Amino acid sequence: MFAIERQNKIKEILFKEKRVDVFELSQLFSVTEVTIRRDFDKLEQEGFLIKTYGGAVLNEDLGPKLGLVPSEDDTLEEKRMIGKIAAQMIENGEAIFLSPGTTCLEIARNIKDKRITVVTNDLLIGYELNDSVGIKVIVTGGDLIQSTSTLVGGFALQALNGIYINKAFIGVKGINFDSGYTVDSYEEVLVIQGVKKISNEIIAVADYSKFKCTAFARLGDLTMAKKVITNKQVPSEFKKYFFENAIKLYTTYEFE
Amino acid sequence: MGSFLEMRKITKTFNENLVLNHIDFCAEKGQVHALIGENGAGKSTLMKILAGLYQPDSGEIFLDGKQVSIQNPKQAQELGIAMIYQEIRLFPDLNVTENIFMRREPVKNMKLLRLIDWEKAYAETRMYLDKFSLDLHPKTLVSSLSLGQQKFVEIIKALSQNARIIVMDEPTAALTEYEIDLLFKAIRDIKKLGVSIVYISHRLEEIKKIADWVTIIRDGELIASSAIDGIDVTGIIKAMAGKDLEDRYPKLKVKTGREQLVVKNLSFNGRIRDISFEVKKGEILGIIGLSGSGRRTLAKVLCGIDGPYDGEVYINGKLFRSMTPHIAKLNGLCYVPGIGTEEGLVSNATITENITLTNLERVSKAGFIRNSEEEEAVKDLIERLEIMADENELINNLNGGKQKKVVFAKWLFANAKILILDEPTAGIDIGSKVDIYNIINELALSGASVIMISSDLPEVIGMCDRCIVMFNGEIRGIFSKEELSQERMLYFASGGKQLEETSG
Numbered sequence: 001m002f003a004i005e006r007q008n009k010i011k012e013i014l015f016k017e018k019r020v021d022v023f024e025l026s027q028l029f030s031v032t033e034v035t036i037r038r039d040f041d042k043l044e045q046e047g048f049l050i051k052t053y054g055g056a057v058l059n060e061d062l063g064p065k066l067g068l069v070p071s072e073d074d075t076l077e078e079k080r081m082i083g084k085i086a087a088q089m090i091e092n093g094e095a096i097f098l099s100p101g102t103t104c105l106e107i108a109r110n111i112k113d114k115r116i117t118v119v120t121n122d123l124l125i126g127y128e129l130n131d132s133v134g135i136k137v138i139v140t141g142g143d144l145i146q147s148t149s150t151l152v153g154g155f156a157l158q159a160l161n162g163i164y165i166n167k168a169f170i171g172v173k174g175i176n177f178d179s180g181y182t183v184d185s186y187e188e189v190l191v192i193q194g195v196k197k198i199s200n201e202i203i204a205v206a207d208y209s210k211f212k213c214t215a216f217a218r219l220g221d222l223t224m225a226k227k228v229i230t231n232k233q234v235p236s237e238f239k240k241y242f243f244e245n246a247i248k249l250y251t252t253y254e255f256e
Numbered sequence: 257m258g259s260f261l262e263m264r265k266i267t268k269t270f271n272e273n274l275v276l277n278h279i280d281f282c283a284e285k286g287q288v289h290a291l292i293g294e295n296g297a298g299k300s301t302l303m304k305i306l307a308g309l310y311q312p313d314s315g316e317i318f319l320d321g322k323q324v325s326i327q328n329p330k331q332a333q334e335l336g337i338a339m340i341y342q343e344i345r346l347f348p349d350l351n352v353t354e355n356i357f358m359r360r361e362p363v364k365n366m367k368l369l370r371l372i373d374w375e376k377a378y379a380e381t382r383m384y385l386d387k388f389s390l391d392l393h394p395k396t397l398v399s400s401l402s403l404g405q406q407k408f409v410e411i412i413k414a415l416s417q418n419a420r421i422i423v424m425d426e427p428t429a430a431l432t433e434y435e436i437d438l439l440f441k442a443i444r445d446i447k448k449l450g451v452s453i454v455y456i457s458h459r460l461e462e463i464k465k466i467a468d469w470v471t472i473i474r475d476g477e478l479i480a481s482s483a484i485d486g487i488d489v490t491g492i493i494k495a496m497a498g499k500d501l502e503d504r505y506p507k508l509k510v511k512t513g514r515e516q517l518v519v520k521n522l523s524f525n526g527r528i529r530d531i532s533f534e535v536k537k538g539e540i541l542g543i544i545g546l547s548g549s550g551r552r553t554l555a556k557v558l559c560g561i562d563g564p565y566d567g568e569v570y571i572n573g574k575l576f577r578s579m580t581p582h583i584a585k586l587n588g589l590c591y592v593p594g595i596g597t598e599e600g601l602v603s604n605a606t607i608t609e610n611i612t613l614t615n616l617e618r619v620s621k622a623g624f625i626r627n628s629e630e631e632e633a634v635k636d637l638i639e640r641l642e643i644m645a646d647e648n649e650l651i652n653n654l655n656g657g658k659q660k661k662v663v664f665a666k667w668l669f670a671n672a673k674i675l676i677l678d679e680p681t682a683g684i685d686i687g688s689k690v691d692i693y694n695i696i697n698e699l700a701l702s703g704a705s706v707i708m709i710s711s712d713l714p715e716v717i718g719m720c721d722r723c724i725v726m727f728n729g730e731i732r733g734i735f736s737k738e739e740l741s742q743e744r745m746l747y748f749a750s751g752g753k754q755l756e757e758t759s760g
Binding site: 035227236245 | 502503504505506507508509510628632636639640641642685686687688689690691694695697698701
């Protein structure tokens, strides 16, 4: 079993039992206790659990700060790594845009010590940065898409008037050869098109599960972004395509 | 009627990569045939097959109507095929004539004594030098010539061997404008002798000026072959050149830390001399140089494979006056050799065995190998590097890209902190290439120092923070990312000197 699979299983058990035991888990997965403790470290960083003597308990503060519980996410670990790579690209003094979604939320979690301006149309991302002193946060305003934290519509577009962005990180839902980049709704496309006009650089972010998938609304060709951040599991034909089209493909490995 | 040279349906694969797919290539007497394609399109592989350096998997070669089999470079030479590579391949300490007649000096006609007829050799050299309007003496040392003049010596060498086909790979790369004019004049003269010239270049202006025929290959496939005026060369080359210049390498800027490796006045056996440089934590340092420049020797000396050396090597501030592979490894310094199995891996052993071989201490206790520890650590690495193979798979059964990743896994397992990578992406598929670049990023991010030796210039320019250019065992320059360009690096790597104007 891969580390990520094991960590996801630990999360499941945590949600159910509220507490876990190092010894039991090491028996269950037939790995050493050291490995389990390493998993705990990672899950603690993500805010999932709090380590205790010989085990860990579920972090009850998790998620529902805004009454929005993050949905089951099989690729949280991958998104976390994408967030880390993206953060490396952002330099102090820059203005960045973060599009709605959990991947860009992970970027937000990794830039808290920077001195930058963040523009976003995602309420959760704005809120995530509310205690970062070095960051000026601008939430666009606009119409809230039901049961999400995404803002769209005329008011969102108005907020983009007269500002300029160094790097726009765009989370996409589908990446495919024929359909290009796609997202969930046409309203989101309109906002991103507005962002494209005021941005110096477009960087597409998506975990590997988005490849070979097509969502509802088309955002643009695969050549739309000159940089793509994703995971190592991406199918090889995409790696080849991006390389040949001079698009920088960043994938995540973790050596600690 | 067939062509003078016909290469028919040439196919070549490396590992599992199809590099040439049923390529047809013909050349006529007295013709300049431009061969164009992006880096990695298969141009040089095709020409290396012609030169007897590689054997095709399938396909036939006809010369003057007769089928030939070119098993080695010597045979190619005997058939009248001469290669003029991008880099100069002359002996700098010998004079012009000695270089031209190397190993086939004219012999005086005496029965028992084999005496070299130097008079004849010098006279013949003089004749060629005059023919190409080169203001040189046949006895001038090659080391005192400009790069352009050296190029001419190579061409004369080819002609004096009765070459019928001369392949020139980017011949103008390190030449001044005046020298380029001279070269073109020479090419036109050579044409008149009925010699067939294959001209590999990226430069549109040159191709328009000099070529009669153009063949374009892309990804190992023949795209077009036509007379120069029957094809939109401009459009094609512009698209290609633009693509080549574009930066496609996923370089991640990493904040560098303290110096992890400092080398001061390092010399070894005359093969490297007075080498000084340093590498910081998180830094990627490139080393380029042509074969014989000492770049590989430098790597091997640092890792204790070659030695003893003169000079000082500091690893994390600690001075080492001598090195062994064991000490290097203990201090986190490792050498990741070039192509797959040649030096890095045991091909008939499993992935696990290969990965743990470098560091059995880590998985053993009181002399016994703890199997579960080993297994777990290896599984973890196989997953992290996305090797996508079972840990008990034999190295033999993996493709080049996966083998390469196993080599990385092996050194990660040994906790290497300073990695010297020798041709890290040579001969592997593009997908694996992109993986390797990202693994290098991640190594830098995790605080390792990476030294990358590569002959793929765009790759070095794309990935490195700084780059050392070596020539003839010495450092010719250390350049920051902003200062790097292919032309510049090639110039210094071919022996060009800083701020020295070449004379015509």
